[in-house]
Every structure is written in C-alpha cells, then in structure tokens.
Amino acid sequence: MALAGVRVIELAGLAPAPFCGMILADFGAKVIRVDRTKVAMSVDTQARGKQSVAINLKTSEGVALLKKLCVRSDVVLEPYRTGVMEKLGLGPQELMKENPRLIYARLTGYGQSGAYASAAGHDINYLAISGSLLSRLGRSGEKPYAPLNLVADFAGGGLTCALGIVLALLERTKSGRGQVIDASMVEGAAYVGSFVWKSRSIGMWDRSRGENMLDSGAPFYDTYQTSDGKYMAVGAIEPQFYRELLKGLELDAGQLPSQMSFSDWPELRRLFTERFASKTQAEWSKIFDGTDACVTPVLSFEQVSSHPHNRERASFIKDSRGDESPRPAPVLSLTPAEPCLAPDPVIGEHTVQVLEEYGFTSAEIDQMQAAGVVECNAVKAKL
Numbered sequence: 001m002a003l004a005g006v007r008v009i010e011l012a013g014l015a016p017a018p019f020c021g022m023i024l025a026d027f028g029a030k031v032i033r034v035d036r037t038k039v040a041m042s043v044d045t046q047a048r049g050k051q052s053v054a055i056n057l058k059t060s061e062g063v064a065l066l067k068k069l070c071v072r073s074d075v076v077l078e079p080y081r082t083g084v085m086e087k088l089g090l091g092p093q094e095l096m097k098e099n100p101r102l103i104y105a106r107l108t109g110y111g112q113s114g115a116y117a118s119a120a121g122h123d124i125n126y127l128a129i130s131g132s133l134l135s136r137l138g139r140s141g142e143k144p145y146a147p148l149n150l151v152a153d154f155a156g157g158g159l160t161c162a163l164g165i166v167l168a169l170l171e172r173t174k175s176g177r178g179q180v181i182d183a184s185m186v187e188g189a190a191y192v193g194s195f196v197w198k199s200r201s202i203g204m205w206d207r208s209r210g211e212n213m214l215d216s217g218a219p220f221y222d223t224y225q226t227s228d229g230k231y232m233a234v235g236a237i238e239p240q241f242y243r244e245l246l247k248g249l250e251l252d253a254g255q256l257p258s259q260m261s262f263s264d265w266p267e268l269r270r271l272f273t274e275r276f277a278s279k280t281q282a283e284w285s286k287i288f289d290g291t292d293a294c295v296t297p298v299l300s301f302e303q304v305s306s307h308p309h310n311r312e313r314a315s316f317i318k319d320s321r322g323d324e325s326p327r328p329a330p331v332l333s334l335t336p337a338e339p340c341l342a343p344d345p346v347i348g349e350h351t352v353q354v355l356e357e358y359g360f361t362s363a364e365i366d367q368m369q370a371a372g373v374v375e376c377n378a379v380k381a382k383l
C-alpha cells in the first residue's frame with residue numbers, strides 16, 4: 001500500500017482527526033491512537049486499522065513516553081485546542097528537536113493563531129466562519145442549514161489534513177525534514193468552497209440563498225418525493241440532459257417555459273413535484289436508468305450496497321462483524337487501499353504490543369502500568 005512503512009501517532013480526538021487517521025491507516029500507514037487512561041469506551045467510530053495505546057499524559061512519565069514514541073515515528077496528529085500540546089511539553093519545538101523528520105499535524109477548528117484560535121467549536125461554527133459556505137446553504141426564505149458535519153469536520157478538516165500529511169511526507173523525501181501542518185477547519189472548508197467563491201464572477205450566486213441554480217433554487221437541480229415516500233435526485237443542468245428529464249417525465253418542452261427563466265422556476269417545480277409523486281422510486285429508476293437525464297434514486301443506508309452500480313464496483317465493504325461502510329477512495333491501480341476488516345481496537349488493546357515494538361521491556365511496561373502511566377486492556381479485548 002502507498003503509505004506502508006509510515007508510522008503515525010494519533011492523539012485521540014472527536015471526529016476530524018480520527019477520520020484523518022483512518023485514511024492514513026486505510027492506505028497502509030501504521031496508526032497508533034493514543035487514548036486517555038480510565039476511559040470506559042472510545043468514541044472513535046473511525047478507528048479502522050488503528051492500534052490503541054492508553055497513556056496518561058497528565059504524568060511526566062506519560063509525556064516522556066509519548067516523546068519516545070514520536071522520536072521513532074513519521075507523523076504526530078493532534079486534535080486539541082491551541083496551546084494544549086505546548087502546556088504538556090509536547091509542542092512542535094520539543095518533539096521536532098528530538099526528531100527533525102517528524103511531521104507535526106495540528107488539526108483544529110480555527111488554526112494556531114487569530115482571535116478565535118483557542119475557542120471551543122464544532123463543525124457548524126467553522127462552517128459559519130468560512131463565510132462562503134454556511135451563509136449559502138439552505139432553502140429560499142429559510143435560515144442557513146448545516147448539512148451534517150461533513151464539510152468542515154471531514155472535507156475541510158480530516159481530508160485536508162491527510163493531504164497536508166501526504167504532501168509533507170513527499171517533501172521530506174527531498175529535504176529530509178519534517179514540518180508543522182496548521183490545518184484549520186475554517187480554512188479547509190473555505191478552500192473546499194473555492195468554487196463558490198470563484199464562480200461569483202460568472203453570476204452563480206447573484207440571487208439570494210436557495211434561489212440559485214445549485215442551491216435548490218432550480219427545479220432541475222433538486223430532490224422530489226415519489227409515491228412511496230422515497231426520493232429522486234435531479235441534476236439535469238445542461239440543455240441536452242434537461243431534454244431527457246422532460247422526456248422521462250413525459251412533459252412537452254414546447255408547452256413549458258424556458259429552462260433558465262428564473263421567474264418560472266416555481267411553476268416548473270410544481271409540475272415536476274406533481275409528476276414525481278405519481279410513481280414509485282423503483283418505477284422512476286427504471287425510466288431514468290440508462291438515460292442521460294441525470295436522475296438517480298436517493299438511496300438509504302439499507303439500499304446503498306445492493307444498488308447495481310455500487311454492487312458491481314464493490315463500493316461498500318463489510319467488516320468481520322458484518323457492519324457496512326464505504327470502501328476507501330480513491331482506487332489506486334498499483335497500490336490500492338486494503339482496509340482492515342477486524343473490529344475497532346478497544347482502549348489500550350495494543351499498549352503492550354506497541355511499547356514492545358518501540359523497545360520497552362516487559363518490566364518497564366509493568367512498572368508504567370502499576371504507576372498508572374499506561375493502561376493495557378488486551379485481555380479484556382479478547383473476552
């Protein structure tokens with residue numbers, strides 16, 4: 001796999017950093033998640049392929065231990081509020097002094113500087129501050145709407161940070177040096193939203209929220225309920241695809257206003273709504289599959305892996321417990337990801353194994369466990 005041989009120390013966080021760690025693990029990195037001790041259960045639902053070491057960083061021995069792990073690692077990924085790592089004596093200066101090749105990835109909401117740097121926040125706040133995004137999301141006449149926590153946490157945060165890490169690893173092959181990555185979810189989300197910013201120049205966002213072509217304003221770019229309470233997604237933007245949409249809906253283009261007549265959009269939407277409500281999702285799929293109308297069923301969790309397209313590409317995988325999740329993307333022809341199918345690690349499951357790999361003796365591990373510096377839960381995990 002592309003990242004085989006790369007060692008990552010991931011400090012346990014909420015959502016974006018775990019996703020970043022999972023991407024690296026899926027593509028072959030050895031990812032060691034550092035959990036707190038005395039925690040009943042991990043909230044990391046994106047722990048695929050990771051190992052867990054439980055270290056109490058509120059002890060000087062725990063801090064010294066983490067430093068030792070970082071000396072022999074390629075990447076440290078930290079998800080804490082600005083200044084937390086420095087307070088622990090684990091800031092970039094300390095860790096990179098001992099390992100100048102270390103890539104120090106800091107994944108935060110607001111970045112390492114600026115008025116909000118040390119404030120608490122979540123996806124919705126980062127999306128709000130990114131400006132172009134939250135202010136533009138939502139239906140006409142309604143308040144802004146946050147679309148799950150996908151944009152800031154995962155696209156702007158976890159994914160962007162993973163890109164930064166891979167870029168830094170690539171650069172290190174030339175300079176031999178690591179670097180600090182300041183991955184701010186506000187900036188990552190705004191960057192993901194570059195299209196919104198840069199397409200203002202062609203008038204894409206001249207109208208109010210929810211009244212433009214791609215923000216649910218246009219009737220040909222929206223979802224419609226079917227007679228069985230399911231939905232179809234319509235993305236028939238280009239005229240040739242729009243013609244196919246009308247054909248499938250059995251609407252006569254000659255009797256309708258022009259596609260791009262804003263003032264007629266409400267009437268067109270009413271017509272489309274009425275038509276879609278007359279058949280089931282399966283019936284509409286049969287009509288539109290194999291056409292260029294850009295009309296697809298809105299699939300539920302239950303439907304997704306059995307949809308013919310996803311099934312053919314094996315786009316969803318099942319782990320050893322039978323739980324389904326998306327296959328890692330993209331697909332690399334030479335070194336594809338090989339996602340681990342074993343259950344996620346419990347906290348401290350790999351403490352002994354990892355510390356032994358990093359050169360600690362059994363006696364040293366026992367001593368740290370007795371002193372409450374580390375927690376080893378391997379036996380519990382096998383029960």
Ligand SMILES: C[C@H](CCC[C@@H](C)[C@H]1CC[C@H]2[C@@H]3[C@H](O)C[C@@H]4C[C@H](O)CC[C@]4(C)[C@H]3C[C@H](O)[C@]12C)C(=O)SCCNC(=O)CCNC(=O)[C@H](O)C(C)(C)COP(=O)(O)OP(=O)(O)OC[C@H]1O[C@@H](n2cnc3c(N)ncnc32)[C@H](O)[C@@H]1OP(=O)(O)O
Binds near residue numbers: 119
């Ligand atoms: C919208 C998403 C968030 C969704 C998350 C939800 C999925 C989950 C949130 C709550 C979960 C539920 C809850 O936990 C209760 C149940 C628990 C049960 O086990 C499972 C079911 C639950 C219902 C559970 C279910 C779900 O998991 C939840 C609902 C997001 O937007 S995520 C993005 C958040 N933002 C960031 O990541 C930006 C950067 N980070 C921050 O700004 C802050 O970290 C943050 C997130 C604001 C949290 O601030 P906090 O004050 O709590 O922490 P920090 O200031 O960062 O400091 C960390 C302190 O911890 C110390 N520490 C770290 N590691 C160790 C260690 N190994 N040993 C000892 N101590 C450690 C560190 O030194 C800091 O200590 P100090 O405060 O003293 O400096």
